[in-house]
Amino acid sequence: MLYGIKDLITYFFGLKPEYSSLRKKEFWALQNINFHIYENDIVILAGLNGSGKTTLTKMLAGIYETERGTIEYHTKIKKIISVFAIKSGFNPILTGRENVYLKAAYYGMSRKEIDENMDFIISFSEIGSFLDTPIGKYSSGMKTRLAMSLVLSIKSDILFIDEAFSFSDSKFKTKCFKFLKEEYSNKGRALIIATHRFTEISDLANRLIVLEKGKIINMTVDVVQGIKDYTAN
Numbered sequence: 001m002l003y004g005i006k007d008l009i010t011y012f013f014g015l016k017p018e019y020s021s022l023r024k025k026e027f028w029a030l031q032n033i034n035f036h037i038y039e040n041d042i043v044i045l046a047g048l049n050g051s052g053k054t055t056l057t058k059m060l061a062g063i064y065e066t067e068r069g070t071i072e073y074h075t076k077i078k079k080i081i082s083v084f085a086i087k088s089g090f091n092p093i094l095t096g097r098e099n100v101y102l103k104a105a106y107y108g109m110s111r112k113e114i115d116e117n118m119d120f121i122i123s124f125s126e127i128g129s130f131l132d133t134p135i136g137k138y139s140s141g142m143k144t145r146l147a148m149s150l151v152l153s154i155k156s157d158i159l160f161i162d163e164a165f166s167f168s169d170s171k172f173k174t175k176c177f178k179f180l181k182e183e184y185s186n187k188g189r190a191l192i193i194a195t196h197r198f199t200e201i202s203d204l205a206n207r208l209i210v211l212e213k214g215k216i217i218n219m220t221v222d223v224v225q226g227i228k229d230y231t232a233n
């Protein structure tokens with residue numbers, strides 16, 4: 001916390017903190033990371049708790065800045081959507097429908113865009129008449145369904161998903177994976193999923209990146225073998 005305050009003060013005066021070495025108790029959350037994401041890539045980010053998946057995803061999505069090194073986008077990218085804590089941002093006293101408008105605004109969507117996407121969201125989520133029920137009465141899985149249907153309705157060039165399927169039933173998960181494959185494997189877009197449930201999505205991905213203590217320890221196009229090696233170790 002002390003370092004954070006010191007750094008904030010430094011930033012406040014328009015400077016960037018530069019340290020030649022780590023301060024006491026600091027460590028690199030990510031180090032020597034180097035890879036490309038291509039059009040039509042569906043990449044699984046795997047790794048143990050604390051290996052750096054979320055940090056990397058947030059950096060790629062532009063939420064965290066890099067302290068060293070660069071992230072370059074070579075193609076024209078109009079929309080990047082990143083999904084962390086899929087169920088967050090819902091207001092329990094508003095209905096599902098009202099919450100869709102609220103949450104979609106966080107993703108930068110206009111009212112017109114949401115109106116256009118609403119039919120898809122209703123049919124994909126399959127929550128039926130619950131759409132006009134306060135979301136506080138929803139189960140965790142129903143909230144996930146609604147939030148995920150909203151995300152999938154948005155035509156993003158790059159989609160980052162961090163552990164978003166935990167509360168979904170297997171039927172909905174399968175439907176999402178099928179949709180993601182159709183949408184992200186051949187339309188010039190890209191999908192990056194950080195997950196511990198990679199066996200469920202091994203068919204979906206064309207690349208696997210395994211992180212350990214902030215470093216890439218395996219990067220392979222043989223996703224099935226990569227997952228076998230990862231789980232064996």
Ligand SMILES: Nc1ncnc2c1ncn2[C@@H]1O[C@H](COP(=O)(O)OP(=O)(O)OP(=O)(O)O)[C@@H](O)[C@H]1O
Nearest residue numbers: 028029047048049050051052053054055056194196
């Ligand atoms: N805001 C933060 N401040 C300080 N350290 C952080 C912060 N966010 C993450 N870390 C640290 O960075 C490391 C990587 O965390 P990260 O959340 O990226 O791991 P992860 O692979 O996504 O883990 P999990 O599988 O548990 O979600 C961890 O040691 C974590 O404690």
